[in-house]
Amino acid sequence: MNLSAIPGIPFLRRYLGPWVLxxxxxxxxxxxxxxxxxxxxxxxxxxxxxxxHHDLSQLGFNLVQGLSNGAIWALIAMGYTLVYGIIExxxxxxxxxxxxxxxxxxxxxxxxxxxxxxxxxGLILGLLLTLIVAMLVAGSLNVLIERxxxxxxxxxxxxxxxxxxxxFSFILQNVGLLWNGGNPIGxxxxxxxxxxxxxxxxxxxxxxxVLAIGVMVPxxxxxxxxxxxxxxxxxxxxxxxxxxxARLMGINVDxxxxxxxxxxxxxxxxxxxxxAMYETTVWYFQGFEAGLIAFTxxxxxxxxxxxxxxxxxxxIGCIQELSDSRLGPQWTEAVVFGYLVxxxxxxxxxxxxxxxxxxx
Amino acid sequence: xSELRAQLHEWQQKISRYNRxxxxxxxxxAIIMPLLVGQAADFLNAxxxxxxxxxxxxxxxxxxGFAGLLDLGYVAFYAFGAxxxxxxxxxFFFKAHVNILSSxxxxxxGIHINFVMVAICAVVxxxxxxxxxxxPTLRLRSDYIAIVTLAxxxxxxxxxxxxxxxxxxxxxxxxxxxxxISALDLPHFPLIGSFSLLNLRPWYWxxxxxxxxxxxxxxxxxxxxxxxxxxxxxxxxxAAVSMGIPLVKTKLLAYAIGAAFGxxxxxxxxxxxxxxxxxxxxxxxxxxxxxxxxxxxxxSIWGALMGALLLSYINYYLIPDVFNTLPQMFGxxxxxTQLSFGIFGFLLVIVMILRxxxxxxERRRRMELxxxxxxxxxxxxxxxxQSAPGGSA
Numbered sequence: 001m002n003l004s005a006i007p008g009i010p011f012l013r014r015y016l017g018p019w020v021l022x023x024x025x026x027x028x029x030x031x032x033x034x035x036x037x038x039x040x041x042x043x044x045x046x047x048x049x050x051x052x053h054h055d056l057s058q059l060g061f062n063l064v065q066g067l068s069n070g071a072i073w074a075l076i077a078m079g080y081t082l083v084y085g086i087i088e089x090x091x092x093x094x095x096x097x098x099x100x101x102x103x104x105x106x107x108x109x110x111x112x113x114x115x116x117x118x119x120x121x122g123l124i125l126g127l128l129l130t131l132i133v134a135m136l137v138a139g140s141l142n143v144l145i146e147r148x149x150x151x152x153x154x155x156x157x158x159x160x161x162x163x164x165x166x167x168f169s170f171i172l173q174n175v176g177l178l179w180n181g182g183n184p185i186g187x188x189x190x191x192x193x194x195x196x197x198x199x200x201x202x203x204x205x206x207x208x209x210v211l212a213i214g215v216m217v218p219x220x221x222x223x224x225x226x227x228x229x230x231x232x233x234x235x236x237x238x239x240x241x242x243x244x245x246a247r248l249m250g251i252n253v254d255x256x257x258x259x260x261x262x263x264x265x266x267x268x269x270x271x272x273x274x275x276a277m278y279e280t281t282v283w284y285f286q287g288f289e290a291g292l293i294a295f296t297x298x299x300x301x302x303x304x305x306x307x308x309x310x311x312x313x314x315x316i317g318c319i320q321e322l323s324d325s326r327l328g329p330q331w332t333e334a335v336v337f338g339y340l341v342x343x344x345x346x347x348x349x350x351x352x353x354x355x356x357x358x359x360x
Numbered sequence: 361x362s363e364l365r366a367q368l369h370e371w372q373q374k375i376s377r378y379n380r381x382x383x384x385x386x387x388x389x390a391i392i393m394p395l396l397v398g399q400a401a402d403f404l405n406a407x408x409x410x411x412x413x414x415x416x417x418x419x420x421x422x423x424x425g426f427a428g429l430l431d432l433g434y435v436a437f438y439a440f441g442a443x444x445x446x447x448x449x450x451x452f453f454f455k456a457h458v459n460i461l462s463s464x465x466x467x468x469x470g471i472h473i474n475f476v477m478v479a480i481c482a483v484v485x486x487x488x489x490x491x492x493x494x495x496p497t498l499r500l501r502s503d504y505i506a507i508v509t510l511a512x513x514x515x516x517x518x519x520x521x522x523x524x525x526x527x528x529x530x531x532x533x534x535x536x537x538x539x540x541i542s543a544l545d546l547p548h549f550p551l552i553g554s555f556s557l558l559n560l561r562p563w564y565w566x567x568x569x570x571x572x573x574x575x576x577x578x579x580x581x582x583x584x585x586x587x588x589x590x591x592x593x594x595x596x597x598x599a600a601v602s603m604g605i606p607l608v609k610t611k612l613l614a615y616a617i618g619a620a621f622g623x624x625x626x627x628x629x630x631x632x633x634x635x636x637x638x639x640x641x642x643x644x645x646x647x648x649x650x651x652x653x654x655x656x657x658x659x660s661i662w663g664a665l666m667g668a669l670l671l672s673y674i675n676y677y678l679i680p681d682v683f684n685t686l687p688q689m690f691g692x693x694x695x696x697t698q699l700s701f702g703i704f705g706f707l708l709v710i711v712m713i714l715r716x717x718x719x720x721x722e723r724r725r726r727m728e729l730x731x732x733x734x735x736x737x738x739x740x741x742x743x744x745x746q747s748a749p750g751g752s753a
Contacts, residue, residue: 090506148709152713153716156716157658159424159658160712160717161712163651166708167705167709170701170704170705171701171709173702173705174698174699177698295507299503299504303503303504334518334519334522337510337511337514337515337518338515340508341496341508344496344497344500344508348500349504
């Protein structure tokens with residue numbers, strides 16, 4: 001629609017254009033921050049009267065929780081964005097690969113005997129081993145799915161692989177259903193995730209938050225290094241830009257695509273482990289919602305762009321947390337998707353733009 | 361391999377010669393089918409649901425198949441259609457007393473209007489909703505359209521669930537959320553009277569009538585100026601616009617018309633399910649309908665029809681009613697309902713890998729594909745010339 005025909009719109013666009021988006025994104029935290037400062041909020045009772053605070057620590061707490069929750073979405077979103085960047089497919093089975101990562105992690109740490117009685121050194125080593133196993137299993141599963149369901153359809157109409165992806169999503173959900181039953185199951189709280197680690201001016205940071213950020217940051221740095229500096233990473237980028245030209249230059253396009261699925265799956269596996277420790281429950285349907293949120297994050301950041309996926313994941317985590325604690329969890333989904341529509345209207349290529357074939 | 365193809369081609373030509381008579385026979389069979397099974401047979405029930413899905417698939421096919429706008433939020437129009445039934449065909453608006461040619465007793469509380477009028481309301485509301493959802497996607501390219509439509513579908517689903525806390529004045533809420541609006545009217549027609557849930561045949565004929573109507577409209581649309589404009593936009597937006605096709609109007613019409621079909625089907629399903637419950641409007645519904653038109657052959661009307669019939673029969677009849685009795689037949693004590701998800705997913709994968717272009721691909725696409733096959737065959741003849749003597753045809 002030609003918005004410029006409406007009087008006043010060109011003026012607004014010209015002067016507010018670049019800022020509207022950031023104003024809108026900052027809207028929620030600024031509004032609730034001001035409200036906390038001015039009218040205050042209650043935290044429990046003392047001598048029969050509610051204790052009213054006028055500070056920003058509740059907002060800070062929301063944001064810390066949001067960032068750590070968003071770190072999980074960021075890990076999954078990177079898988080979406082990697083796969084989209086290289087074969088332009090919305091990998092609907094990705095969320096369920098993440099579920100499989102969670103299930104593998106929980107079963108594996110049970111099998112090697114990690115429990116509440118394990119000492120700190122054993123726990124750290126055991127969890128590192130679990131992380132590696134979950135990543136390898138989820139990565140290999142993703143490669144297998146690509147081999148079976150997407151590769152035969154590479155020259156088919158564009159939406160055909162979308163349907164095989166949905167098919168595999170159903171199959172993996174069924175595997176999950178048979179593996180751990182139809183209801184969410186509790187997981188041993190190995191880390192005592194709710195225990196505080198440190199306080200920053202009244203904002204308590206939990207072990208779970210440290211875990212999520214502590215797994216996400218090295219993986220993002222590692223991935224960035226891999227893609228920008230190694231030979232295989234360069235081959236992946238070349239394939240993403242132009243598969244035909246890459247093939248002519250002697251790059252094995254099939255291997256590059258498999259590697260991309262491996263990396264995406266490994267990130268999903270890591271996210272699966274973190275999710276299991278963070279939420280202390282797992283169930284076969286968790287990947288559906290997580291996949292939807294992470295896909296939204298990838299698109300919001302600019303699909304095909306890894307930094308965009310991380311930014312999108314962290315942002316959505318914060319939006320969710322603010323909405324959960326202020327508006328009520330039943331509205332969170334609508335708020336997140338409302339933000340997505342807003343971002344798409346104001347910046348059709350996502351926050352950080354995209355790095356895919358059609359755009360370039 | 362090439363002999364097999366030649367054989368297939370011959371059969372295809374033979375069949376296409378009798379196309380009209382086959383279509384006529386299928387229509388006659390479709391009309392008399394319910395007389396061959398019981399009044400409330402499971403099969404009849406599954407067929408009614410399948411036909412309602414055919415209408416959904418034909419509507420989505422206009423948006424995704426003709427115009428090439430990947431819509432992942434089609435459930436929104438199902439929701440609007442079904443809520444039209446909840447709002448205008450039950451006692452939900454407890455302050456109103458409206459009754460126009462409905463099955464409700466005169467003087468009953470709520471708004472009760474006739475099936476046809478509910479359907480017209482739904483067409484108006486869903487077309488407007490379709491345009492409103494379409495507007496923000498106009499600047500976006502393919503897969504971004506998918507996520508924005510998905511977002512709208514989810515927002516509308518969330519609003520439906522939380523509608524109990526949205527007041528619209530005088531203690532009236534917007535929806536009944538997960539409790540559902542029940543005690544809906546039954547379709548009522550002058551001379552015929554009200555439908556009953558004990559005899560499914562009238563329901564079947566009603567939905568069949570809707571299918572014929574929507575099919576007719578779809579076929580006319582496909583060959584119209586508008587239909588060609590959609591295909592042109594889908595194939596090459598820049599070229600189409602430079603040839604003078606109005607981009608905004610054409611795209612928005614696709615959204616509106618596709619949405620209207622979804623609304624009609626939603627009205628029928630709303631009446632048929634006898635309850636309008638917010639939990640029905642999930643993302644997986646959009647995915648299910650999308651799978652139908654892709655399995656059938658994107659952009660092909662007969663493909664959408666067959667894809668919808670196939671997937672709904674698999675989901676509503678084959679898996680629950682037929683597969684689940686299989687283990688007992690072989691004397692096994694094994695519950696197949698645990699596997700129904702996986703079986704459905706497995707079938708989707710198999711169908712797409714065996715026939716990536718869909719079961720009944722659109723004519724244009726089939727021409728492209730057979731062109732490729734002919735080229736391939738020529739190569740085969742060249743390479744395998746020694747092993748296939750006389751293969752120069």
